[in-house]
Amino acid sequence: MARVLPYLGLLARGALITLEISALSLACSLLIGVLVGLVATSRAAAARAAARVYVEVVRSVPLLVQIFFVYYGLPLMFRLNLSPYQAATIALALYGGAYMVEAVRSGIQSVGKPQWEAARALGLGYWRTMAHVVAPQAIRVTLPAAIGIFISLLKGSSVASIIGFVELLQTAINIRNSIFSLSPLFVAGVLYFLMCYGLSRFGGRVERRFRYGAS
């Protein structure tokens, strides 16, 4: 157990990399989620169907396969050359985005029709209603869900290690290969736990505040 001590700094750095890529992917997921979420609540049936296809596909295919597709397949399609970091971020963003669409949709739908009608009575158009009336209230449902998605992305980032992106899990594996010991994996597990559990507690607190906040 003690042999892992000199490597704790490396593991901490790995955890930071995990956090960084998850946060970046979360931001992109949010963007995708909002855009596609708006499409998913639109009145055009084809648009709604497209959104639904995207969500269903992402949720029916393993994350690893999605990452492989983005890293090995997309370069052939678009003549890009993606580094493992870029490919992983894109794949995680698309993955989180699909769940974010659900979160955004529930958020928007949690604002009842009476609000929309009242807004129209006050002369607010679609976009102003969205921005000033719906969004502030939708956040109360979407934000806790977004925190849950962040946790999933933190765990999902470990899958990026397979295409060569060095984050917490890969760091732990590399250390384990140098010192023949279980401890690096154990420490990595603890670090993942601290990050995810901490976030889920934070999410719980956010949810409770929203529930007892202003209606």
Add this chain to the structure above:
Amino acid sequence: MTSLFDPGLFWRYRSVIVAGAATTLLLGACSVAASFVFGLAGWLLKASKLRALAWVGGAYVEALRNTPDLLYIYGLYFGLVTIGVTFSAFTSAVLALGIQGGAYIAEIIRGAFTAVGHEQRVAARALGLRPWKSLAYVELPQMLRVAFPALGNQVISTLLGTALASVIAVPELTYQSQIIGDSTYQYFSVFSVDAVIYLVLVQVLTRLFHLIDHLWFGPWRGTV
């Protein structure tokens, strides 16, 4: 020199792809079974009256929900070797996916149990049913009904998790796809088909679960 999509590829490698899909299903079935075993054990531990056992159950659930699958797949296969335990690749994958799924299933069972409510147990007792009978005839069917959609989702989640077993060389679908890609370099085709097969499997399972839910549990919905 090579175009994007080469359909002839799949005919040539059809036996490899089919073998991979079969292994995926086998691995999925074993992992789901394992996750139910671990889930049941986890729930019983967590619901136990003994504080020590309840703490162990709670720790199991929280630890597994907040750590990645891949950590356990690597840990059981490559990690335990350092303390002398050598599991085969298939066993490591089944155990890893089993304990992961088990944590979620324990929570699903717990939710279903509380949903069924105390009154049911009291009423059953009042009708003269002994604890075991009450459990089997009154509580379990209702718990199953409440829990079924969530359990179905978890089964699919575990099935999708089997793809991770490819990193420890379990010859399931994603592993075979990597092998084909390695020798043909047709990565786009290979991973497209890989994705489509999972898509089809998941959609079929989802529809199947909906059907079972509707047929078996539907008529009783709304009665309790």
Add this chain to the structure above:
Amino acid sequence: MRGRRRLASVVVVIAVLAAVLVAIDLRQGPVSGQNEEILQKVLRTHVLTVGTISGNPPWSITKPNGELDGYDIAIAKLIGHDLNAKVNFVVTSGAGRIPALQTRKVDLVLAELNYTGPRSLAVAYTQVYSNPISQFLVRASSPYKTIESLNSPAVTLGYALGGNEAQIWPAMLPNAKLQAFTTVADAEQALLSGRVTATGETDILNRELIKAHPGLLRAINPAYIKGFVGIGLPYGDFDWWLWLDRWVAYFNYTGQNQKLWDQYMGGGSPLVP
């Protein structure tokens, strides 16, 4: 009626997506047959884009400060010097070397790229600049002492995806089973923990491994194959291939190859007869 309309719109969306994909594919066509020729492009822009891998000592490694170094890297820099171009390295995984050339995102690949039949259909090669021998590596305690003894159903051979093992080994040892791992390190660990019977690597790497795990590993002689490492380049550009191939011939002929080999490999010869 509404359900049917929803199904119809889903079908329409999938059809549109498929049409878009087909259109992209047709627009690309075969990925070779490009407009400007690579040699002209490099001479004009003074930038040479080289694909390589990392973590493959002493061919190419990443130094702690992030820079690349190694035998292949040094060769790339020499080529850049002769073309009066700055070298821009693109690091890929082992399996990503070929797609990088297919999409012409790199001008050439210097990454211990061995010639294999299937690869030669995807990318072009220069002549050989190095042919390191590869040996099988087994646990010191295992009973296997010859290559022929490995040709048995009880034997499992481990390798890392992206190499040429899957193409060479089945022909050489048809009865043995193969197991693919994501990285060389994983295959190594599988060997050490007894999951696979043997791995196969260049004698240089095997020497490093035996040194790193004293007493645990043993190499089987003779070597099972001599490498055929050339510079990889995209198909469809004859002038580029001609220039590079001549460059490699000159590189070998003038002894520059031997000098670099001595510097990075610490002895022996890059081209063994």
